[in-house]
Amino acid sequence: MTKEEYKKIVDKHTPKVDHIKSMSLAFFVGGFIGMIGQALIDLYSKVFNFTVKDSGTYMIVTLIFISSLLTALGFFDKIIEKVRCGIIIPITGFAHAMTSAAIEYRKDGFVLGLGSNIFKLTGSVILYGVVSAYVFGLLRIMIMGG
Secondary structure: OOHHHHHHHHHHHOOOOOHHHHHHHHHHHHHHHHHHHHHHHHHHHHOOOOOHHHHHHHHHHHHHHHHHHHHHOOOHHHHHHHHOHHHHOOHHHHHHHHHHHHHHHHHHOHHHHHHHHOOOOOHHHHHHHHHHHHHHHHHHHHHHOO
16 A cells, blocks of 8 residues: 555545634633633632632632543543533643543552553643743743843
8 A cells, every 4th residue: 555545545534623613612612611710710709708819729629620520420521522622721621631540540559550640641731831931931031131
């Protein structure tokens, strides 16, 4: 089989993606999650009289808990199939990745399973997040001065 024949077969069986629909869906779902986050901040600050800063922390913890719970119950993957990037980009996607790894490797024990593999999917996010924060911090110091 030649490369051209192989490429034709791959192209034939590769699902076609409507990029406009995917981008719009990601925009609206991500925006909806942002609205939920703001509603949680308002709830915590007005009903429980927390400061806005503390309410932001509780909002993040709440979103992490909800996405981890939905992952553990098996619903999060079904949601991802429908809405794609809109739900996996925010903090909910990070929590989903960690919870998925924890569930997958729990049978191997706490050290060799959970401890060794919980950051398998999220390690690159942490690494590049720290590196980019360092680089942008240096750029800010160089451009704006201390």
